[in-house]
Amino acid sequence: QITLMESGPTLVKPTQTLTLTCSISGFSVNTGGVAVGWIRQPPGKALEWLALIYWDDDKRYSPSLKNRLSIIRDPSKNQVVLTMANMDPVDTATYYCARRPYSANDLDYFDSWGQGTLVTVSS
Amino acid sequence: DIQMTQSPSSLSASLGDRVTITCRASQSIGTYLIWYQKRPGSAPSLLIYDASTLQSGVPSRFSGSGSGTDFTLTINSLQREDFATYYCQQSDSSPPTFGGGTKVEIK
Numbered sequence: 001q002i003t004l005m006e007s008g009p010t011l012v013k014p015t016q017t018l019t020l021t022c023s024i025s026g027f028s029v030n031t032g033g034v035a036v037g038w039i040r041q042p043p044g045k046a047l048e049w050l051a052l053i054y055w056d057d058d059k060r061y062s063p064s065l066k067n068r069l070s071i072i073r074d075p076s077k078n079q080v081v082l083t084m085a086n087m088d089p090v091d092t093a094t095y096y097c098a099r100r101p102y103s104a105n106d107l108d109y110f111d112s113w114g115q116g117t118l119v120t121v122s123s
Numbered sequence: 124d125i126q127m128t129q130s131p132s133s134l135s136a137s138l139g140d141r142v143t144i145t146c147r148a149s150q151s152i153g154t155y156l157i158w159y160q161k162r163p164g165s166a167p168s169l170l171i172y173d174a175s176t177l178q179s180g181v182p183s184r185f186s187g188s189g190s191g192t193d194f195t196l197t198i199n200s201l202q203r204e205d206f207a208t209y210y211c212q213q214s215d216s217s218p219p220t221f222g223g224g225t226k227v228e229i230k
Contacts, residue, residue, distance in 0.1 A: 039167075047159075047167065047210055047221040062218050063124070096166060107173060108214040109157040113166035 002026035004036075004097050004114035011120050012087050018119060022080040022097030026112075029073045029080060030055055033102030036080040037110060038071065040093040048093075052100060052108065053080060089121045125149050125213050129222035135230040142198040144225045146211035151191045155215035158187055158196045161224075162207045170209075171196065201227070 008020035022036060029036060037052040051071040052060045061069050070083045080097060095117055098110035126149035136142050146156065154174035159167040169178045171187035174194060184199040198205055206229055211222040 046223045047161075047212075049212075049219045049221065052219075060217055098167075105173070107155055107157075108217075108219050109169065109172045109212065110159075110167070111169045111172075111178065113168070115166050 002099060002112040004099060004112060006095060006097050006114045006117040008095075008117060008119065010118060011122065013123050014088055014121060016087050018082075018084045018087050018091070020082045020084075020095055020097075020117065020119075022082070022114060024078045024080070024099075027099065028075070029053075029078055030075050031102075035100035035108070036073070037098050037100055037108075038080075038082045038095060039098060039110070040091075040095045041116075042090070042093040045093075050084075050095075051082060087121045092119065092121045094118045124218060125152060125216060125220050127211055127213055127220050127222035129209075129211055129225050131225060132223060133226040133228060135228050136201050137230045138201055138203060140201045140230075142201055142205075142227060144196040144198075144209055144227075146189075146194045146196070146222050148192045148194075148213055148215075152213045152215035154190050155213055156187070156189065156194045157212040157214060158185075159210045159212065160205075160207045161210060167210065198227075203229075 005023045035054040038050040053071045068085045097114045099112040128147045156174040158171040161167045175187045186197045208224045208226045
């Protein structure tokens with residue numbers, strides 16, 4: 001059974017750096033063809049893709065947020081960590097981590113999701 | 124970035140109805156189109172990938188079609204658990220982008 005679980009602060013102040021951890025069971029972050037991504041949803045708004053890290057450590061970032069984001073893997077803990085710098089109230093959202101499975105035609109989609117963690121940015 | 128436009132943004136339907144949701148891409152994406160269902164307070168759930176391939180475990184009343192720029196999600200015989208918001212996502216080019224969502228409500 002695949003599970004992903006997000007953890008991190010629920011409240012951060014403006015200008016602070018957010019660090020979120022995705023703890024994974026049921027598959028390895030080293031599994032060929034697999035990636036783990038982060039997606040967020042501000043209250044009442046649509047989903048927004050943030051970042052993706054592949055089994056081979058290739059990384060992709062949202063161009064609009066690239067300068068603020070960093071994603072890394074920790075195979076020893078089977079975790080993926082996302083950091084987002086210079087947080088602003090508009091970054092208030094539920095943050096999800098999700099698995100991108102192996103895809104023969106290189107399709108980036110997410111078949112297993114964590115329950116999400118609500119992060120509020122406020123002073 | 125490729126823009127994904129869903130229509131309608133919301134709709135009201137009755138149990139047993141057939142519902143159709145459309146998703147239009149700002150440029151051709153082949154069949155690199157995914158559909159998710161999201162219920163309030165829950166994580167998104169994968170329904171369909173590659174425009175028409177049903178994810179394992181998803182009821183057969185869900186179906187997807189289309190290619191290029193125009194795509195459709197159809198729900199046959201709407202069930203109570205189908206009242207949710209549906210999102211499309213393109214995976215033809217980075218960054219992956221989502222549509223604005225279609226909320227399916229009970230009439």
